[in-house]
Amino acid sequence: MTTTDATMKVAPSAAEALRARVRALLEEEYLRLQCVDRQALSTMATATAEDGIDPEAVAAEIDVLDRRIAMVHNHLAALGRPGPGSGRVLLLDLGDGPRLMFVSGANLADDQVIAADSPLGVALRDARPGQVIDYPVPGGTGHAGVLAVEEPSPADAGFYDIAPPEVVVGFDGTPSSRSALTWAAREAALRARPLRVLHAREDGAPSDPAGPDGLLTEGMMLAANSLQSDRIRASALDGAAASRLAERAGAAELVVIGRGGDTAEGLGPVANELLESTARATVVVPPGPVTRQRGRVVVGLRRSHDAGDALAVGFAEAHRRGTQLSVIVIRDDVADAATADALVPTFHAADEEDLAISHELLAAVAAAGRAFPTVPVTSTMRTGHFSDVLVELSRSADLIVLGLGERPTGVGRSDLLVASHADCPVIVVRETTTGSGF
Numbered sequence: 001m002t003t004t005d006a007t008m009k010v011a012p013s014a015a016e017a018l019r020a021r022v023r024a025l026l027e028e029e030y031l032r033l034q035c036v037d038r039q040a041l042s043t044m045a046t047a048t049a050e051d052g053i054d055p056e057a058v059a060a061e062i063d064v065l066d067r068r069i070a071m072v073h074n075h076l077a078a079l080g081r082p083g084p085g086s087g088r089v090l091l092l093d094l095g096d097g098p099r100l101m102f103v104s105g106a107n108l109a110d111d112q113v114i115a116a117d118s119p120l121g122v123a124l125r126d127a128r129p130g131q132v133i134d135y136p137v138p139g140g141t142g143h144a145g146v147l148a149v150e151e152p153s154p155a156d157a158g159f160y161d162i163a164p165p166e167v168v169v170g171f172d173g174t175p176s177s178r179s180a181l182t183w184a185a186r187e188a189a190l191r192a193r194p195l196r197v198l199h200a201r202e203d204g205a206p207s208d209p210a211g212p213d214g215l216l217t218e219g220m221m222l223a224a225n226s227l228q229s230d231r232i233r234a235s236a237l238d239g240a241a242a243s244r245l246a247e248r249a250g251a252a253e254l255v256v257i258g259r260g261g262d263t264a265e266g267l268g269p270v271a272n273e274l275l276e277s278t279a280r281a282t283v284v285v286p287p288g289p290v291t292r293q294r295g296r297v298v299v300g301l302r303r304s305h306d307a308g309d310a311l312a313v314g315f316a317e318a319h320r321r322g323t324q325l326s327v328i329v330i331r332d333d334v335a336d337a338a339t340a341d342a343l344v345p346t347f348h349a350a351d352e353e354d355l356a357i358s359h360e361l362l363a364a365v366a367a368a369g370r371a372f373p374t375v376p377v378t379s380t381m382r383t384g385h386f387s388d389v390l391v392e393l394s395r396s397a398d399l400i401v402l403g404l405g406e407r408p409t410g411v412g413r414s415d416l417l418v419a420s421h422a423d424c425p426v427i428v429v430r431e432t433t434t435g436s437g438f
Contacts, residue, residue, distance in 0.1 A: 197233070282427070400426045
């Protein structure tokens with residue numbers, strides 16, 4: 001091995017441009033795999049041999065596809081900073097002059113990307129400026145002059161081992177929690193996320209939920225029907241279930257809970273307390289099977305609440321599922337307190353306020369939809385009780401996105417009624433940024 005000129009440097013702007021190119025390639029592949037290839041395979045998953053389709057072959061293809069989706073997602077999550085080995089930008093001379101190259105574990109087909117597990121990628125793993133690397137090529141030996149290497153800072157060490165956020169689900173063995181776990185496992189597979197099955201028990205509980213016949217074993221086996229077993233984690237924690245779930249909420253992508261049904265609002269005490277306490281996206285799953293594909297995600301908004309986060313979630317969920325999005329602003333008008341308690345909706349003719357709300361709604365939807373131009377979306381206004389309208393719409397929806405706005409404390413009674421009576425899962429979203437209010 002010889003040496004070459006080691007005085008050259010990788011220009012930060014050039015390295016960032018190459019990194020942006022790789023990021024765009026990864027994003028394009030992720031969207032294609034998740035929203036096209038997997039959707040196509042998912043439609044074949046319920047087929048039988050009588051349909052001329054081998055179900056086992058389809059399941060095997062989905063498994064391979066999910067692994068690729070998870071890998072691409074992890075590389076996207078780690079692409080923000082340079083790291084050792086895979087992910088480095090190098091200035092190389094392969095015999096045709098200096099060229100910036102990116103070493104990637106994602107094995108992208110691009111003339112500026114070197115696969116980390118290829119002969120050249122392996123040879124470059126510990127390369128330093130000034131070296132000439134020899135590596136095997138068909139019929140002989142190739143040579144690569146290492147002119148410069150983008151070195152990570154000490155703070156970047158281990159960045160590529162960052163774990164993606166989890167989908168966390170509470171499980172206590174009840175039918176309600178089994179429905180939640182089944183939905184959460186499918187959602188984790190759809191999102192290429194690991195699943196955390198969490199069982200919280202009061203101090204001094206006599207049984208061991210982590211034992212061979214315990215609840216966590218049951219939960220993990222149930223989740224394995226929809227998700228690869230190596231992407232399922234489990235935790236048994238002492239303490240109140242709602243508190244333990246709320247603690248996990250900050251680092252989770254979703255917190256999923258079964259409806260229960262032991263309170264006046266129709267929610268179990270854990271779901272009720274969790275909705276009051278956590279500021280993260282929380283999904284309440286109704287009892288029974290929730291596998292129906294209705295082809296619609298509904299975002300329900302009040303005119304006085306900011307809508308940016310709820311709309312962003314709605315567009316992302318519709319895009320992920322390959323469905324249309326319906327955005328509904330509901331004027332929850334009542335004549336007086338007695339009418340409100342009786343849950344009898346009132347109606348009014350369109351007025352100037354309606355027109356203003358309509359214009360603001362269209363502007364907010366257009367802004368949120370720029371990132372998802374292929375999602376078909378409709379925007380409408382309804383007058384009636386907030387909970388009644390959304391419960392009605394839930395009968396033809398795969399998911400309700402409940403936009404709470406920046407409510408200072410907890411959730412309102414009508415919000416709890418939506419979560420407790422909807423016919424489909426309800427994702428409760430609190431606004432975290434200030435935006436245009438209706």
